[in-house]
Amino acid sequence: MLxxxxxxxxxxxxxxQLEFDAGFSVLTGETGAGKSILIDALSLALGARAEAGVARHGCERAEVAAQFDVQALPDLQQWLLDNALNGEADELLMRRVVYADGKSRAFINGMAVTVQQLREAGDFLVDIYSQHAHHSLLKPATQRQILDQFAGHADLAAQVAAHYQAWHALHRRRVEAEQHAAAYADELATxxxxxxxxxxxxxDAESWEQEQQEHARLSHGASLLSGAQQCRALIADADINALDQLAAAQHVLQALxxxxxNLQEVLDVLDQAAIQLQEADRFLNRYLQRSELDPQRLAELEARIAELHQAARRYRVRPEQLAEQLQQWQARIAELELAVDxxxxxxxxxAAWQAYEQSALQLSAGRKQAAEKLAAHxxxxxxxxxxSGGRFDVALTSQAAAAxxxxxxxxxxxxxAGAEPRALSKVASGGELSRISLAIRVVTAQQGDVPTMIFDEVDVGIGGGVAEVVGQxxxxxxxKRQVLVITHLPQVAAQGAQHFRVSKQLHGEATLSHIARLEPEERVEEIARMLGGVEITATTRQHAREMLGYREA
Incomplete structure (x- = not known):
């Protein structure tokens, strides 16, 4: 939760800086005080699109950080592990910095990430419903998603889509194979x-590098042997060599x-130099003992390199890419062999169709059963x-096979009562859509796994006793979830477990928005303001206390 x-x-x-509790919280304030700023800021931390202008006037950047308890979200914890973003075992910090020009940076647990990764993590954490979000209920895709999630068949629906795509790809390949049989046969032969x-x-790309190195060594074999012998002579074998000269210097210094x-330090350095020269002499000796000219091997390598270069020129690739080219041809041959068969x-x-049909029929049965239960709830x-007397139905009609x-x-x-159910888009007003949307969220909340739900004035168009029911x-x-609601209804605000108030104040020449968590008496004043408007009377305050009494007694 947040x-x-x-x-x-x-x-x-x-x-x-705001601290949030579990359960139902409300956020209220005068119109224009900036209640939705909190939602906009949180949305940025969750990966929403950043735009120039969100940084406060005169500031180089805006910054938002949201901390979540993720103890009960094993799928998110695994996602964090998979992306090497895990921090504290039970906590997650998401941060977004947006500069004045609209550019932004994103962080998860202090590590730089892409905005897409913010969105992916945010999908595990928060669902935000704006006052216009209920219009998405009119979309068939949204309705299908709600039913499948209620039925617990979201994974099965994804499986059906995958089976359909697999079948459709094979079907397309078969049709193409029939249409291009002759061309495929010619391509396969080539x-x-x-x-x-x-x-x-x-x-082989690795062998090519090794063969290049071996060819270079063998082709310069005489020079390598001659050079190694010359170096060994200069170090130890010549009449005047480095080891003898070094020994003479050591002898002189030893006496001094x-x-x-103070000269001991120089003598120690010369002692180490003598050891290193002796090791170099032994290395060169071993090198000369195992090195020899091999004209036959050199000829073999030159012939193989020439063949590889010739093949590379013919197929217009580099020699080290020939192995990859062969793999690509073999993969294409497998496709063509299947196509011509x-x-x-x-x-x-x-077989792909059978897998699709089996999973689709299973999904259909689950949808039918869930549709009746969802409609009843x-x-x-x-x-x-x-x-009152209204009825909600989920109509399922057969269609041609699809994803x-x-x-x-x-x-x-x-x-x-007595009215025939009609499509939601044709009969529901804005207020009715808000109420139906809320009813759906309440019914389906048990099936969801996103821990935090935020409602931005979804109670628009509702009042009176209905508003109190909405609060209930x-x-x-x-x-079941952590719920944060921006509301203008006192009947809803009075039922929150915690209450935040947004206010707008003038500081110098700048207007700033403040959000404060209200104490019990402050809640009375806020509910009274929402009830009574500009002039708050003792009667209004008493009414506010009555509304809050069962919460704060």
Whole structure:
């Protein structure tokens, strides 16, 4: 869950640090005070697109950091391990820096990451629903995703899509093979001949480097032997050699050390030099003993290198790339052999279709069962949201095989008793969509695994007793998840376990937004403001206390 959020120089916020608890929290404030700034800042930390202008006026950059408790998220912990981003065992820190020109940097647990990695991690952590997010309910893809998640079949749906793609690829290959049979046969014959030639050469990138080095050594064999013998003579064998000269110098210094001990340091250096020269002489001796001219091996290497160069020129690659070229040809030969074998390709296509059909039928059965259960649960919830007598249905209709399965689905709703359910897009007003969206979130919350849900004024268009029910539903959600709600309704705000207030103040010539966690008496004043407007009376305050009483008594 979200533990804390730190914001610096973001829009009209200079410095802000908030600590969050589990359960249901509310955030309120005057219109225009900047309530959505918190959501915008958190969205940046979760990988939202950064734009120029988010840095506070006169500041070089804005910075947002969000800390999460990830103890109950093993999938996220594994993702962090896989990406070498793991930090403290139970905590995760996500940070975003956005500069005045719109460029940004992203960090996870103090390590630089891409914005895409921020998004991937954020998908495990937070779901954000804006006041317009309920419109996504009108999209078939959203409806399908909700049903599959409720049924616990998200993985099965992904498997169906994968099986369909595999079948479709084989089907396309078979059709193409039938259309281009003659061309494929010619290409196969050519590639087999070319591959046969390269296989006889047995090219290998590593061996090529070794053969180049061996060829260079053998082709300069006489020079190497002569040079090594000359060096050995200069070190130890010539009439005047380095070891004898060094020994003479040591002898002179040895006599002088008795008169000046400071020369001992020079003598020690010469002793080490003598040891190194003796080791060099032994090395050269061993080198000369095992080295010899090998004209036959040199001729073999020159012939092989010439063949490899010739093949490389013919196929327009570098000699060290011949092995890779052979692998590519062999892979293409395997494809073409399958393509020209109509029976084998057809059998693979049939097997892929069988795998798809089996998983798709299993998904269809699960969807049918889950659709009835989801419809019943949501129908029960919307009764409480001023849709008395209303009914929610999930219609499943057969469709041609597709990556999404064997059926289309559509959410239907009847706004009152006796009405026939119709498509959500045709019968639901904005307020009804908000209520239905909330009902769906409450019903499906148990199946989800994202620990934090944030609602940005999703209660627009709702009031009166319905607003109190909305607060009860959000409290119910808060028993399962961490829920943060930006609201303008006192009936909702009064039911939060913790309450934050956003205010806007003038500091010098700058207007700054502040967010503070409210104490009990401060909550009374805020609820009273939301109830009574500009002039807050004793009656209004008493009403606010009554609304908060069962929370704070």
């Amino acid at each position: 533990q804390s959020l730190t914001i610096r120089d973001f829009v009209i916020v200079d410095r802000l 590639l087999r001949d070319q591959a046969r030639e390269l296989k006889q050469l047995a090219p 050390v008795a008169f000046d001990p 109509d029976g084998q390709l057809a059998r693979l296509e049939a 949501i129908s029960a919830e919307i009764q409480r949201l001023a849709l 999404t399965g064997l059926e289309q689905m559509e959410f239907l709703v009847a706004g009152h 539903l959000l409290t119910q959600l808060g028993n």
